[in-house]
Amino acid sequence: xxxxxxxxxxxxxxxxxxxxxxxxxxxxxxxxxxxxxxxxxxxxxxxxxxxxxxxxxxxxxxxxxxxxxxxxxxxxxxxxxxxxxxxxxxxxxxxxxxxxxxxxxxxxxxxxxxxxxxxxxxxxxxxxxxxxxxxxxxxxxxxxxxxxxxxxxxxxxxxx
Numbered sequence: 336x337x338x339x340x341x342x343x344x345x346x347x348x349x350x351x352x353x354x355x356x357x358x359x360x361x362x363x364x365x366x367x368x369x370x371x372x373x374x375x376x377x378x379x380x381x382x383x384x385x386x387x388x389x390x391x392x393x394x395x396x397x398x399x400x401x402x403x404x405x406x407x408x409x410x411x412x413x414x415x416x417x418x419x420x421x422x423x424x425x426x427x428x429x430x431x432x433x434x435x436x437x438x439x440x441x442x443x444x445x446x447x448x449x450x451x452x453x454x455x456x457x458x459x460x461x462x463x464x465x466x467x468x469x470x471x472x473x474x475x476x477x478x479x480x481x482x483x484x485x486x487x488x489x490x491x492x493x494x495x
Contacts, residue, residue, distance in 0.1 A: 385410045392467040397454040399441070400425045403467040407478060414480045417468065419460040424448055431455075 385408040394401045399422040406416040421430045424443035431441040431450065439452035453459070472478065 387415060390471060392470060394463050394466055395425065396463050396466070397459055398425060398450060399423065399431070399454055399459075400428060401460075401463045403463055405467065405471055412475075412478045414468070414471070414478055414484060416481075417464050417484065419463050422450070422455040 387406050388409055390405045390407060392401075392403050392405070394403060401419060401422055403417065403419045405414055406418075407414050422441055423430055424446060426448060427443055427445040429443055429445050431443055433452065433455075434440055434442045441450040441452065441455055442448070468480075
């Protein structure tokens with residue numbers, strides 16, 4: 336009987352040690368499974384991009400008609416782009432074409448009106464864009480230009 340108790344104690348200790356080892360392996364396997372599920376889980380979907388809206392202005396400058404376009408993200412109240420576009424004929428409201436010859440000139444294909452090339456040079460387009468931005472900020476004070484916007488910055492109206 337004593338021998339039976341000693342045998343029972345030895346076997347119990349062996350089974351307890353084996354159970355502890357198997358429990359540790361099971362815990363490690365569960366941790367590895369949780370880690371692999373975390374790695375293999377699909378990345379969360381990013382929020383949809385903010386739609387961009389275009390605002391068109393109408394400006395007269397140096398005898399030409401311009402339709403500059405500002406693009407903005409409404410949710411962020413941010414101006415993200417500005418484009419002056421082509422100059423248009425003031426009489427016909429048609430886009431002008433740059434013709435070169437002895438002197439460059441902007442020519443209307445409908446009424447043949449000619450305007451000197453300087454009427455739509457870089458300085459003129461900057462003035463058109465600055466005027467359009469000034470008008471836009473006057474009407475939409477909550478908007479601001481995006482950092483690094485490649486357009487002339489208009490002076491913000493003073494807070495009243």
